[in-house]
Amino acid sequence: MRLLALASFESSCDEQLQPPVFKRSSCYFCSSVKLADMVSHDLPAAVAHLQQTAETVALESLVGCAEDTDRLARWPAEQLRAIAAAELMGLHVPRNLGGHEQGLTALVAVTETLAKGCASTAMCYGMHCVASAVIAAKRTSFHEENFLRPIAEGQHVTSLALSEGGTGAHFYIPQLKMTHADGGYRLNGSKHFVTSGGEADSFVASGTTGDGDAGQFSCILLPKQARGITWLEPWQGVGMRGNSSRNVNLEDVSVSEEHLLGSEGDQIWYVFEVVAPYFSMAMAAVYLGIAQAALDAATQHIQTRRHAHSGQALSDEPLIQHKVGELWMEVERTRRLIYHGALLGDNGSPRALTPILAAKAAAGETAVKVTNEAMSLGGGLAYRENSLGARLLRDARAAHVMAPNTEMLKLWTGRAVLGLPLL
Numbered sequence: 355m356r357l358l359a360l361a362s363f364e365s366s367c368d369e370q371l372q373p374p375v376f377k378r379s380s381c382y383f384c385s386s387v388k389l390a391d392m393v394s395h396d397l398p399a400a401v402a403h404l405q406q407t408a409e410t411v412a413l414e415s416l417v418g419c420a421e422d423t424d425r426l427a428r429w430p431a432e433q434l435r436a437i438a439a440a441e442l443m444g445l446h447v448p449r450n451l452g453g454h455e456q457g458l459t460a461l462v463a464v465t466e467t468l469a470k471g472c473a474s475t476a477m478c479y480g481m482h483c484v485a486s487a488v489i490a491a492k493r494t495s496f497h498e499e500n501f502l503r504p505i506a507e508g509q510h511v512t513s514l515a516l517s518e519g520g521t522g523a524h525f526y527i528p529q530l531k532m533t534h535a536d537g538g539y540r541l542n543g544s545k546h547f548v549t550s551g552g553e554a555d556s557f558v559a560s561g562t563t564g565d566g567d568a569g570q571f572s573c574i575l576l577p578k579q580a581r582g583i584t585w586l587e588p589w590q591g592v593g594m595r596g597n598s599s600r601n602v603n604l605e606d607v608s609v610s611e612e613h614l615l616g617s618e619g620d621q622i623w624y625v626f627e628v629v630a631p632y633f634s635m636a637m638a639a640v641y642l643g644i645a646q647a648a649l650d651a652a653t654q655h656i657q658t659r660r661h662a663h664s665g666q667a668l669s670d671e672p673l674i675q676h677k678v679g680e681l682w683m684e685v686e687r688t689r690r691l692i693y694h695g696a697l698l699g700d701n702g703s704p705r706a707l708t709p710i711l712a713a714k715a716a717a718g719e720t721a722v723k724v725t726n727e728a729m730s731l732g733g734g735l736a737y738r739e740n741s742l743g744a745r746l747l748r749d750a751r752a753a754h755v756m757a758p759n760t761e762m763l764k765l766w767t768g769r770a771v772l773g774l775p776l777l
């Protein structure tokens with residue numbers, strides 16, 4: 355039934371000779387659905403089902419809003435509500451709390467699919483998933499009742515607040531001070547570029563009770579309503595404009611000790627067991643989705659754009675066929691690397707580290723390359739202000755800035771291959 359509907363949707367796209375595909379995002383998206391289906395043959399049944407649910411949400415609730423989300427730099431509240439209504443918010447929440455208790459493969463499959471509809475929404479969703487995996491990792495009954503259960507019920511959005519202006523790309527060296535006070539913690543410092551800043555219901559923040567050496571930090575939950583939290587200027591990014599990636603000051607913010615995740619100082623465990631794999635996979639999936647969306651848009655344009663003097667479609671040009679083949683190879687080998695790392699990670703394989711480290715770097719490079727090439731293949735239509743191609747290119751560029759950035763990840767991948775310590 356569903357396949358039939360998609361097939362007819364696609365043929366209605368093909369009938370148009372020169373559609374402005376770089377504006378009509380709902381049109382290009384139907385071809386990306388076919389590609390998602392191909393990948394889902396390799397997925398466990400439960401993950402394939404989640405991916406199909408994500409595809410429905412992307413088609414019905416994300417694609418149509420993506421342009422406005424970008425233009426207005428508007429946090430995607432409605433889109434996240436649609437994701438919640440489809441029961442996807444509790445992807446990593448244990449089953450006994452109402453969640454799916456899924457791992458990295460599901461994170462990649464769902465986030466990639468959402469990213470094809472709207473990259474900003476997928477980024478907010480990805481950060482929510484990473485933070486919820488961090489909360490679930492060493493949960494207490496306090497975390498279960500106040501955070502994980504509401505997350506699974508779609509009532510609570512969370513996010514990650516690790517990076518700081520002071521230490522920048524070195525997100526693993528927080529300077530946020532956590533002092534013991536009144537049987538809990540008092541927090542003083544700042545965080546920068548917090549996805550869903552000022553919007554999410556809670557944030558997993560990193561802070562230090564000591565001197566802030568690399569790896570010697572703790573993770574703590576910050577409820578949105580805690581006193582002393584001041585969100586700074588609204589986010590106006592070049593790309594990922596719906597992300598509300600805002601800076602925040604924390605002045606004498608008090609939270610009870612129940613908000614601590616794990617034990618003080620056991621963050622090396624958190625970083626390597628949860629933050630790094632989940633963050634790397636979530637971000638890799640976002641950028642993979644962007645690359646696929648750009649390739650789909652370019653492909654559709656090439657298939658439908660015809661020159662009046664020859665009657666030939668762009669797709670009749672051998673040079674363009676070659677270029678499309680090259681881009682497809684780029685996207686598909688990146689996808690294989692990412693899913694390979696996710697699967698090894700889910701199986702607890704010691705070989706997972708290298709592909710997990712490499713995944714975000716590869717996805718970032720692929721997304722920037724493919725969106726850039728798609729801009730050329732899309733011709734003048736793509737070069738128009740706020741075209742789909744332009745948005746995807748701007749969104750893709752965030753990959754190289756977001757820590758750990760591409761260069762750091764390549765360095766760490768090399769160290770992992772050589773058996774050297776990462777930091």
Ligand SMILES: Cc1cc2nc3c(=O)[nH]c(=O)nc-3n(C[C@H](O)[C@H](O)[C@H](O)COP(=O)(O)OP(=O)(O)OC[C@H]3O[C@@H](n4cnc5c(N)ncnc54)[C@H](O)[C@@H]3O)c2cc1C
Pocket residue numbers: 481513514515516517518519521522523524525546547548549550591593594597599752754755756757758759761762
């Ligand atoms: C859209 C967006 C969303 C974000 N969301 C979040 C979030 O949800 N949570 C969060 O905690 N953070 C988030 N961040 C922050 C992000 O992860 C980075 O920490 C931050 O963008 C980098 O900070 P900076 O500009 O101070 O970088 P700087 O430290 O000033 O570095 C600038 C550049 O120098 C290079 N560089 C720096 N150090 C090295 C090195 N050792 N090796 C190689 N190259 C290096 C890199 O190219 C880097 O991009 C987000 C950022 C963006 C843009």
